[in-house]
Each structure stands twice: as C-alpha cells, then as structure tokens.
Amino acid sequence: MPLATTRRAGLVDQVIEQIRAAVAAGEWPVGTRLPPEAELAEALGVGRNTVREAVRALAHAGLLEVRQGDGTFVRATSEISGAIRRLAGTELREVLQVRRLLEAEGARLAARHRTAADLAELEAAMSACEEAERAADLAAFTRADLAFHQLVLRCAHNAVLAELYRGLTEVVHASVATTVAGGRCESHTGLLAAIRAGDAAAAAAEAEDILDSLLRDHTGPAA
Structure with a gap:
C-alpha cells in the first residue's frame, strides 16, 4: 500500500489526498474494502480520529461507502x-x-x-x-x-x-x-x-x- 507518513499540518487533508490517490491509481479498485482504521492510522502515522474524519469526508463526497459492522468500501474512482x-x-x-x-x-x-x-x-x-x-x-x-x-x-x-x-x-x-x-x-x-x-x-x-x-x-x- 503506497502510503507515506504525513506531516503535522493539515493531517486530515493529507490523508484524504493519499486515499484519493490510491483509489485513482487502482490500488484499491471499486468494491474493495479498505484496511481497518487502526491499520490505516499506523501506516499513515496519524491518529485514528484523523483517519475517521478523512473517511467521513470521502464518504460524504461519494468516493467511499461506510457499512456499519462491515467496513469501509471504495464506491467510485473519483468524487465526480x-x-x-x-x-x-x-x-x-x-x-x-x-x-x-x-x-x-x-x-x-x-x-x-x-x-x-x-x-x-x-x-x-x-x-x-x-x-x-x-x-x-x-x-x-x-x-x-x-x-x-x-x-x-x-x-x-x-x-x-x-x-x-x-x-x-x-x-x-x-x-x-x-x-x-x-x-x-x-x-x-x-x-x-x-x-x-x-x-x-x-x-x-x-x-x-x-x-x-x-x-x-x-x-x-x-x-
């Protein structure tokens, strides 16, 4: 998973951009379930709350879909x-x-x-x-x-x-x-x-x- 440790400033925006880039590059095709929140947080070097906020924003934009009790899935290749x-x-x-x-x-x-x-x-x-x-x-x-x-x-x-x-x-x-x-x-x-x-x-x-x-x-x- 090509994720880099984020800088301190703008953590949520950086996580959003990295997830968006991974989806656009086909690392996570449509229908794929994202790694668990804790795993993403560790890979990115941020807190779980930061990951949760980024996922929430991308779900609102239509890129991801959060299914309670099942995980977060890629819904589309872009917000468009x-x-x-x-x-x-x-x-x-x-x-x-x-x-x-x-x-x-x-x-x-x-x-x-x-x-x-x-x-x-x-x-x-x-x-x-x-x-x-x-x-x-x-x-x-x-x-x-x-x-x-x-x-x-x-x-x-x-x-x-x-x-x-x-x-x-x-x-x-x-x-x-x-x-x-x-x-x-x-x-x-x-x-x-x-x-x-x-x-x-x-x-x-x-x-x-x-x-x-x-x-x-x-x-x-x-x-």
Missing part, C-alpha cells in the same frame, strides 16, 4: 464519479445522453489531434473488442469496449474532457454492460476509420450514431 452515480442512478437514458455529448466531441477532437501512436493503440483496442465478440465473451467485450471509448477521449488531447469522462467510468461501464447483455456489441470500424482519416465531422457523426442507436434500442426514440 460518485456524484454522477448518485444523480444518474439506474437511468440508462440519462447516461447514454451524456455519453453522446462527450463522446461525439471527443471523437471530433481525436480526429484532429490523434498521433500515429494513438492510432496504433486505437487499432489494438478495436482488435480486442473484435476478438471478444468472436469468442462471445460478453464480460471481455464490455471491458474492451469501455477501454476503446476511454482511449478515444484520451486521443482528443483535452485534459479537462478526458477527466470528465474518466469520472464517468462506473456509469459508462454499467451502461456498456447493460447494452451488451441486451445483445448489442457495437462496431467501432466507422469511428476508427474517421479518426484515422482525420475527418472530424465524420468521427463525431459516427460517435453520435452509435449512441443514438443504443438510445433507440434500449430507451425508445432518442431525445
């Missing part, structure tokens, strides 16, 4: 994601509508700013999707599909947009899993071709078409 989970709930339409907005703009920017290295990563990610689909491995396809869309957003080379989308990780994963379970394994061929060609308008249109199709199939006519 935690807030979105509370707002979106299980409303698939709302998640798909937000994805449409972000992914269309991400695809547009990716077509303009992608590098040769970006294209190689995108092609590898699409190959992973295709391999999972051929194997009829829905869990693998869900992971590969999510990875492809996240990569498109990173290829936009807009840090703010990428961070916003990263905050959607859990709800995007859930929406992909829901649509895949319904029998829809979306093809990325047209989207990748448009990004490869540097055609921003076509890339945005391809991204919109994918989400519009999912909206129609799973929630009725797209709004």
Whole structure:
C-alpha cells in the first residue's frame, strides 16, 4: 500500500489526498474494502480520529461507502464519479445522453489531434473488442469496449474532457454492460476509420450514431 507518513499540518487533508490517490491509481479498485482504521492510522502515522474524519469526508463526497459492522468500501474512482452515480442512478437514458455529448466531441477532437501512436493503440483496442465478440465473451467485450471509448477521449488531447469522462467510468461501464447483455456489441470500424482519416465531422457523426442507436434500442426514440 503506497502510503507515506504525513506531516503535522493539515493531517486530515493529507490523508484524504493519499486515499484519493490510491483509489485513482487502482490500488484499491471499486468494491474493495479498505484496511481497518487502526491499520490505516499506523501506516499513515496519524491518529485514528484523523483517519475517521478523512473517511467521513470521502464518504460524504461519494468516493467511499461506510457499512456499519462491515467496513469501509471504495464506491467510485473519483468524487465526480460518485456524484454522477448518485444523480444518474439506474437511468440508462440519462447516461447514454451524456455519453453522446462527450463522446461525439471527443471523437471530433481525436480526429484532429490523434498521433500515429494513438492510432496504433486505437487499432489494438478495436482488435480486442473484435476478438471478444468472436469468442462471445460478453464480460471481455464490455471491458474492451469501455477501454476503446476511454482511449478515444484520451486521443482528443483535452485534459479537462478526458477527466470528465474518466469520472464517468462506473456509469459508462454499467451502461456498456447493460447494452451488451441486451445483445448489442457495437462496431467501432466507422469511428476508427474517421479518426484515422482525420475527418472530424465524420468521427463525431459516427460517435453520435452509435449512441443514438443504443438510445433507440434500449430507451425508445432518442431525445
């Protein structure tokens, strides 16, 4: 567990930041139970009250979930994601509508700013999707599909947009899993071709078409 002994000043804020960083880095994936309070306090070199206050703050922000008698669990990868989970709930339409907005703009920017290295990563990610689909491995396809869309957003080379989308990780994963379970394994061929060609308008249109199709199939006519 990559935790460093904290300084005296601002102990709670430092503990909050270290826990947040460990979650963001994947040291504690979503669903993981954190070490006991006493163990965290010893690792950080602070009192248990400091750890308790930091955990309380992160639980309020939606990053952690305290289950009485069971422990503290990671609820989301970021506060943004935690807030979105509370707002979106299980409303698939709302998640798909937000994805449409972000992914269309991400695809547009990716077509303009992608590098040769970006294209190689995108092609590898699409190959992973295709391999999972051929194997009829829905869990693998869900992971590969999510990875492809996240990569498109990173290829936009807009840090703010990428961070916003990263905050959607859990709800995007859930929406992909829901649509895949319904029998829809979306093809990325047209989207990748448009990004490869540097055609921003076509890339945005391809991204919109994918989400519009999912909206129609799973929630009725797209709004």
